[in-house]
Amino acid sequence: MNVRDANGALLVEGDSVTLIKDLKVKGTTVTLKRGTLIKNIRLTNDETQIECRAEKVKDLVLKTEFVKKA
Numbered sequence: 001m002n003v004r005d006a007n008g009a010l011l012v013e014g015d016s017v018t019l020i021k022d023l024k025v026k027g028t029t030v031t032l033k034r035g036t037l038i039k040n041i042r043l044t045n046d047e048t049q050i051e052c053r054a055e056k057v058k059d060l061v062l063k064t065e066f067v068k069k070a
Contacts, residue, residue: 023062025057039052049062
């Protein structure tokens with residue numbers, strides 16, 4: 001399975017990514033700002049999604065179209 005970021009770079013377990021868009025997190029009042037660095041991502045069974053932990057949010061699932069490899 002090839003998981004790719006918004007620029008087409010290949011992502012693997014443990015990579016760091018940067019957000020390319022402000023994202024509101026459902027169920028919270030937190031907004032993750034563009035440029036936020038997210039470390040140690042985990043891959044899922046879906047090529048378009050990754051799991052991670054952000055500043056104030058645990059167990060977050062992000063779409064790969066909103067991240068780029070750091």
